[in-house]
Amino acid sequence: MVARAETPRWTGLGARQIAVGGILLGCFAFLVALPPITARAQWWPPLLGILAIGAGIWSLTRGARRPGWFAIAAGILGVGLGILATQASSGNLDYVVNWAPLFSAMFVFATPLTYAALGGMFSERSGVVNIGLEGMMLTGAFFAVLGADKLGNWFFGIVCAIIAGGLLALIHAFVSIHLRADQIVSGTAINFLALGVTGYFFYKVYGEQGTPGSISQVPDRPRLGFLSHIPWAGHFLYEVFGTLNLLIWFAFLMLIVSHIVVFRTPIGLRIRAVGEHPRAADTVGISVYGVRYAAVVLSGMLAALGGAYLSIGFVGSFNENMTAGRGFIGLAALIFGNWRPFGAFAAALLFGFSTALAFRLGQPWGNAAVLFQALPYVLTLIAVAGVIGRSIPPAASGRPYRKQ
Amino acid sequence: MDETPVLELRGITKQFPGILANDHIDFDLRDGEVHALLGENGAGKSTLMNIVYGLYSADDGEIAIKGKRVQLSSPHDAIDRGIGMVHQHFMLIPVMTVTENIVLATEPRTGGVLLDYSAARQRVLELSKRFNFAIDPDAKIQNITVGQQQRVEILKALYRNADILILDEPTAVLTPQEATELFAILKDLVAQGLSIIFISHKLNEVLDIADRITVLRRGKKVETIPREGATEEGLARSMVGREVLLRVDKTNARPGDKLLEVEDLRVLDDRELEVVRGVSFDVHGGEIVGIAGVDGNGQTELIDALAGLRKPAGGRILIGEKELTGASAHVRLEEGLGHIPEDRQRRGLVLDFSLAENIALHDYDKPPFSRWGWLNPRRVIERASRLLTEYDVRGGAPRTLAGALSGGNQQKVVLAREISRNPRVLIAAQPTRGLDVGAIEFVHKRLVAERDTGRAVLLVSLELDEILSLSDRILVLYEGQIVREFSPDVGEEELGIAMTGGRRGEAAA
């Protein structure tokens, strides 16, 4: 616009902060009813919840619409869940809401999702949609078991998984980059291919009795014994972090490395350029095909690592279709996290936490707890619907590039 | 000056499916000159330059740089030999910063692996200081003006140490002020030792800045001449191959009934700022009303509101007697509104559809093009091929994809569709952007003819020449308001002053 003073629509900081306060209050309405506080008086959750809703309405009318709605929702949920919790027996509560094991399980369940999401990030940032993550993960899971079993060491299992995942991704890359096929169709085909191939070899190699129990597993290391010596929080920290699997730590490492690669290196800049505007990248001499091949193959390798963690890190065996949609949830975490490594990780933790909670709830309350496992999907719908700030995919993602 | 040309093309030939885009073209660029490349839409200018930049490979011919034969099989090769190109459609990544765009693929590093953003930023600042560009290295491309984006493109080439710079229609998207600034920059670049190839359809610009001029016509080179002695008429003739009328020939308007009426219209832009602030005017049948103004004074939003693509925040829009303020674009079309949009690639055409389909976009659901819910492709194609001939669209049959046409020819397809619908009110936004002189003459004649059959024409243009030569009345839009009304015999200078807000508030002339 030509020299015109812009009138700001709302002076947003105040309203926004109040809304965030409201969201926290809403969470707190639930938390007071849980251990270690365990307020048994029924009026605590409603009191805090109403404060949260009030803060939400206040900021809603002051222009901070999205956070405002969030605070209101948090308030209502907080009241409901809080009252439920005050009515539950405190023995059950103490069992379910045992924070340290809950957090530890959260990392366990979040790890495969994190690997898949990081893989998906490289692929999508370069402009190739990779629905085939699920299949690549499953392939990784199977070949990890096969490698660890036949070559006698979990390390070779991981190597086999990475190679198998990379090769499967190479097929997806060739079909969607060179042949310019529809990437959704190709990815779906990859998933069925993986299901078939792993299923076939599983029966062929291991038959009816399944994988042997003696497979070399990825150890839980390092054992951080010193953590328990830290005053006050030491015991808690040791319970959460003290005995995590090596592949979980490796996932943390990959998370940091991915963030640095994507946002702090020339390679990352080029990957993002290719995913946003391939022709522009081409005109400065970047090989669009080369970058996309590398990114897709890398995504297959990362997804396979997630599979390897599932089979030889966590469970210690392989079952048909054992990934059960985790590749897709990883993809959802990626979208939820706005195609950023730490965003995706945060989403994976959230999904992991709700899975962990569902497992624990399952003990006292049985099947009703399964509902909690639907939480990731509900959250994903909310994210995709743009309630938490719109998530914007790379501009060229899903579009084949044609050289002149 | 050195005698060997810095760039020499011999017998360059390029065949596209169904069209010989370049036919044995010879071309040379001397050290330190500005060499203009002229030609009609689809003459093969962009194709030739894309070959030089390594984006297309020539079927035949050779390229020499500073006397040495070279093989340019990718932009990488071209960049290595010191060639930089600013494309007709910019090659910038909207979500990235100016610095990131400039250093992409030649990034400075720390420790061999990390991107050294501060060093990159520093180099961008140094370069822009050296060439007097005012540019914020940390701004995102999507937040800066088109003029600034173009500077980023130029900086991209300079950053890669280009000494040959190709500019493909750099002024088509610029305001006159920005164009003047660009020319100052180009003169500076030449003074610092660059050689420049400059593509443009604006003959006065070419005569202003070029040392030599090469004209292409239908893929062949017509001539290369020095600027001295060249005239607009002469250049136009050799481009088109016939005499071209550079001035519009028209009789006085005979205004009839009021067909378009706008009352106190208010429109918000995407950031919800009010950018059309109480505009009222009317257009009668049989007259052309021109809206003049510097880009960004509310033109886009005004047109969107009239066409039904953006909801007005207040005011009324009437076509004929009917109020259509809140009506959908579809209803407006039915009521006889024609709209030639500003951005042909985004709003005018579906680039992945064929030309016939594009032409049938508004009336595919009416007889004779469909009956009982079935399309009649034969009729659709028949009509398309008639219109393509009538509007002289080059390089496309009814089944060609719209995306394969040259920019100017895409524009002609939009015109053909909108005018052939016989609208009562025709809104023409930048109808000649990117068109060659022959095509401009054609469009201008068409618009005047539409006026003479009694239609109301609203012309929105950034080109003063176009406004002055076509309009029967001129309204000046400044900061979202109509500040003056002029008759077409107003001086260019007085109009220019009103457009920049001078003597605002004075009674209309």
Ligand SMILES: Nc1ncnc2c1ncn2[C@@H]1O[C@H](COP(=O)(O)OP(=O)(O)OP(=O)(O)O)[C@@H](O)[C@H]1O
């Ligand atoms: N990728 C392509 N595939 C097929 N045909 C093409 C392609 N690119 C250009 N053409 C055709 O080649 C001819 C020359 O196109 P070019 O873009 O070089 O024209 P131009 O002189 O730059 O025109 P304008 O002034 O309209 O930009 C046109 O007829 C066009 O339709």
Ligand SMILES: [Mg+2]
């Ligand atoms: Mg061109």
